[in-house]
Amino acid sequence: MKKIGITTTVPVEVLYAAGYSVVDLNNIFITSKDYLKYIETAERDGFPKSLCAWIKGIYGACIENGIDEVVGVIEGDCSNTKSLIEVLKSRGIKIYPFSYPTKHTLEEVKKSIDDFIKLFFDRKLSDFEIKEKIENTRQILNKGRILAREIDELTYDFKATGLENHIYQVSLSDFNGDVEEYIKILDEKVKEIELRKPNTKKIKLAYIGVPPMISDIYDFVEKYDAQVVYNEVQREFAFPRFDTAKDIYEQYYDYTYPYSLEFRLRGIEKIIKERNIDGVIHYTQAFCYRAIDDIVIKKKLSIPVLNIEGDKLNCLDGRTKIRIEAFLDMLLDLKGD
Numbered sequence: 001m002k003k004i005g006i007t008t009t010v011p012v013e014v015l016y017a018a019g020y021s022v023v024d025l026n027n028i029f030i031t032s033k034d035y036l037k038y039i040e041t042a043e044r045d046g047f048p049k050s051l052c053a054w055i056k057g058i059y060g061a062c063i064e065n066g067i068d069e070v071v072g073v074i075e076g077d078c079s080n081t082k083s084l085i086e087v088l089k090s091r092g093i094k095i096y097p098f099s100y101p102t103k104h105t106l107e108e109v110k111k112s113i114d115d116f117i118k119l120f121f122d123r124k125l126s127d128f129e130i131k132e133k134i135e136n137t138r139q140i141l142n143k144g145r146i147l148a149r150e151i152d153e154l155t156y157d158f159k160a161t162g163l164e165n166h167i168y169q170v171s172l173s174d175f176n177g178d179v180e181e182y183i184k185i186l187d188e189k190v191k192e193i194e195l196r197k198p199n200t201k202k203i204k205l206a207y208i209g210v211p212p213m214i215s216d217i218y219d220f221v222e223k224y225d226a227q228v229v230y231n232e233v234q235r236e237f238a239f240p241r242f243d244t245a246k247d248i249y250e251q252y253y254d255y256t257y258p259y260s261l262e263f264r265l266r267g268i269e270k271i272i273k274e275r276n277i278d279g280v281i282h283y284t285q286a287f288c289y290r291a292i293d294d295i296v297i298k299k300k301l302s303i304p305v306l307n308i309e310g311d312k313l314n315c316l317d318g319r320t321k322i323r324i325e326a327f328l329d330m331l332l333d334l335k336g337d
């Protein structure tokens with residue numbers, strides 16, 4: 001199967017239906033023990049020091065792993081991606097553009113997805129045949145989405161850990177490059193987690209914002225009678241409401257991450273209430289414009305919010321640890337029991 005890289009969540013159903021194995025470049029970057037080498041590759045090739053580590057990591061992962069086709073999201077993700085795509089193009093990598101529409105209507109989402117489909121299917125197939133192929137693929141992927149949702153539910157039952165929740169939701173952006181195999185992995189994981197006794201914690205946390213560079217945050221909070229029971233963006237990558245969508249268009253219309261902060265916050269507040277969450281950790285990446293969102297997030301959410309920032313390292317620094325500890329202490333005091 002030919003590999004295609006993605007820089008963020010895109011309609012992966014289209015890519016698998018077209019016969020690709022999909023590789024989320026973020027995932028290769030962050031799970032590599034050589035992740036710093038990917039950043040260095042980018043800096044050596046001219047990427048500025050003062051640029052978000054994710055962009056540099058994606059670039060390094062693409063170059064070092066010989067990925068020669070990439071889907072670049074040119075609208076609705078990150079403005080840095082636009083420039084990244086230009087650099088990748090200049091290195092001979094074939095780019096397939098995808099845009100999340102600026103106007104969040106079903107009609108506009110449909111137009112974007114239809115344009116995307118045209119890039120991968122030749123005209124030998126009728127529109128009906130193409131749509132059928134994509135819908136059949138969507139139904140297969142949905143088997144994995146059911147299992148990821150079960151892991152999400154097992155997290156607020158305190159059986160799955162915050163880190164497991166993060167890993168098994170975020171991986172659904174590409175199904176680890178092999179849908180059938182990843183569904184098997186998810187299935188086994190669900191069975192294993194279901195057998196555990198709940199490891200109940202006093203403080204329930206939400207993690208919001210871009211997925212973290214620093215994944216030791218999950219284990220760290222669990223040492224302090226707290227657990228992340230909701231990972232906002234990772235959960236969106238897994239499309240937990242896939243079964244309320246009748247087709248791929250409705251599924252991607254319902255996806256919150258590329259749209260307004262107001263729309264995202266409505267979804268976050270709903271889960272805060274449903275899961276009885278005590279506090280929010282808002283992660284931002286150094287040099288990312290999304291850090292500005294913190295001003296509105298703190299104003300609008302009904303519970304305390306701690307903003308932490310990551311840069312190049314994949315582990316928490318001492319100062320951030322102290323800030324998290326103080327935040328958890330404060331939440332325990334607020335609970336008063």
Ligand code: SF4
Pocket residue numbers: 052053054055077078079080081210285287288289290
């Ligand atoms: S962290 Fe921010 S700047 Fe970096 S890739 Fe994501 S959205 Fe772009």
